[in-house]
Amino acid sequence: MAITTHDTQTDVQDRAILVSLVTDKIKRTGIDPELSLQELVQLAETAGVEVLDVIRQNKETPDSKWFIGKGKVEELRMAADGLGANTAIFDQELSGAQVRNLEESLDLKIIDRTQLILDIFAGRAKTREGIIQVELAQLSYLLPRLSGHGKNLSRLGGGIGTRGPGESKLETDRRHIRDRITELKRQLDEVVKTRELHRERRRKSGAVQVALVGYTNAGKSTLLKQLTDADVYIENQLFATLDPTSRVLQLPGGKEVVLTDTVGFIQNLPHDLVASFRATLEEVNEANLVLHVVDSSSPMREEQMDVVQSILQDLGAAGKPQIVLFNKTDLCQPEQLEMLPIGPGFLKISAFNQDDLTRITEIISDELAGDTLIFRIPGDRGDLSSLLYRVGEVLEQNYDGNDVLYNVRLNKEDYDKWSYKLAEFIEPQ
Ligand SMILES: Nc1nc2c(ncn2[C@@H]2O[C@H](COP(=O)(O)OP(=O)(O)OP(=O)(O)O)[C@@H](O)[C@H]2O)c(=O)[nH]1
Ligand SMILES: [Mg+2]
Structure with a gap:
């Protein structure tokens, strides 16, 4: 399954209504739902979506079937008809079943905040590492929700929520997605190893x-x-x-x-x-x-x-x-x-x-400043030399007669911890 490119699908302009449901659980998080909604508008615009309207609801708990209450579903339907929307974007995460129910009932593409963010990332990914990471995230998100999407996405064919793994995902069964996830993880492991080598080199260079x-x-x-x-x-x-x-x-x-x-x-x-x-x-x-x-x-x-x-x-x-x-x-x-x-x-x-x-x-x-210190350690104090190697990062080691001069990067915490042993060996700079 190849990643479809972002550009081929941007010709579809999404016209969306945003939906925010404030539940008791959300209230307890202390996150201001209005500010969150403002951010959702920004996210939608970043994804190239035209935001037509915003619908809000306060409700103790989400409706298990529709997420929002049935009355709100009707309000959403009327707003979508009136304004010519083809998409509804929810500020909170929906279950696969909720997406399916809403899509079938409203004839709208249903996207949640997570999917929108994943979609923006898919549009941005340029490096091999970025592309693998985004596809992996999208498929991991998709897998448990697979039954929730289908009809509408393939029919609308483009725009937000369809970038990245692409439409072919819809015809692909879970097993294929799992295989793909395994393959992506393997590729990512390789990239991670390369990154680790780079880091190691940087670390060594001091x-x-x-x-x-x-x-x-x-x-x-x-x-x-x-x-x-x-x-x-x-x-x-x-x-x-x-x-x-x-x-x-x-x-x-x-x-x-x-x-x-x-x-x-x-x-x-x-x-x-x-x-x-x-x-x-x-x-x-x-x-x-x-x-x-x-x-x-x-x-x-x-x-x-x-x-x-x-x-x-x-x-x-x-x-x-x-x-x-x-x-x-x-x-x-x-x-x-x-x-x-x-x-x-x-x-x-x-x-x-x-x-x-x-x-x-x-x-x-x-x-x-003061991050690196020079210690003059007598040749017979192997215990201190190994302590320096253990707690700090030895950048340089030079010999002066029987002494060894260590240039060591040591964070303040570690230095404080061991200063009772090390302080007297600091070489004035
Ligand atoms: N007026 C003003 N604008 C700023 C300042 N710093 C950054 N900006 C603007 O803020 C916007 C975001 O800047 P970026 O540098 O892309 O922000 P970022 O933190 O890298 O954002 P992401 O990569 O999206 O996480 C741009 O339009 C910048 O020109 C500042 O000190 N003053
Ligand atoms: Mg940036």
Whole structure:
């Protein structure tokens, strides 16, 4: 089953009505459903969909058959007829049966938030790794819902929800999809191995790594471009970046670090996507320092920061040294600026302000300063040499008489832990 290209199908313009159901469970998450809906509008527009109207419902629990209440289904039907919609996009995840029931009853294409995000990713994937990861995520999403789609997708033939694995999936039975998933996982393993080799090489070269992470559209790629002149794709849309891009950044004083731009995060990032993109996202785990880029002008700033922190946590990168870059301050209202926290780990910036860019390089430099230390270890203290190898990263080893000079990168935590043994062997620099 080949991936169908995005371009061949963009001629179908989707005209959609968005639907948001606020259940008690959603209320408990604390996510503002209106802001989530605003984001869904952005997602839909990013996918090239024309948004005609929005329908909302409050309901304790979803209807098992229709997801929304039967009355709302009628409201949706009338709105769709009146406005000439061919699609309904739900802000929450639907079951296969709900999709099937709605499609059959309404004669509309039914898409949920997850599918929309997967679809945008499918349109963006350019590298082999990205393409494999997206197809894997789409098929993993599709498999348990296979019986839910069919008639409408093949009839409408194009537009959102049909990119990526393509229509042939509809004629393919589950076994074929499972085989394909196995094959994709195998291919991904190969790519992961290559990526691991690259990482190993970077690690050995001793290059300090700095990762730009943050909510989608926060300005990560813009910062990479502004700081390193990198020719990267920047767009005022969600998920402009899919594959990590790394460039060398020169710090004041001449030291060089590798700065990596990463895929943006979003709330309710589909589970299948996170799982499939693990290889890509794990770039963040390699970083010595994380720059968390925030769109300070967004009304969802705090929620977005929470999402980023929780994804970093899932990746096991929450404990990394982190600097928060409050970006887009040029777009902020004065009261928004006042709300931003101040302190050592925070910097208010605009990606388009030259002074701010200089301050970023200075703060990176400060953060990394003292990162490497030289220890003079007497030749008979093999115990200390092996300790250095165990707790730090030995970048260089030179002999001076009976002593060995180790140039070691050591994070502060580890240094503090072992300083009672190591402090007296530090060589003044
Ligand atoms: N006014 C203003 N706009 C900015 C600033 N930084 C970035 N932008 C704009 O914000 C939009 C998104 O920027 P990107 O750099 O593509 O954002 P990103 O974080 O890489 O987004 P994804 O790759 O989609 O996750 C673009 O239109 C940028 O021009 C800033 O400091 N001020
Ligand atoms: Mg980007």
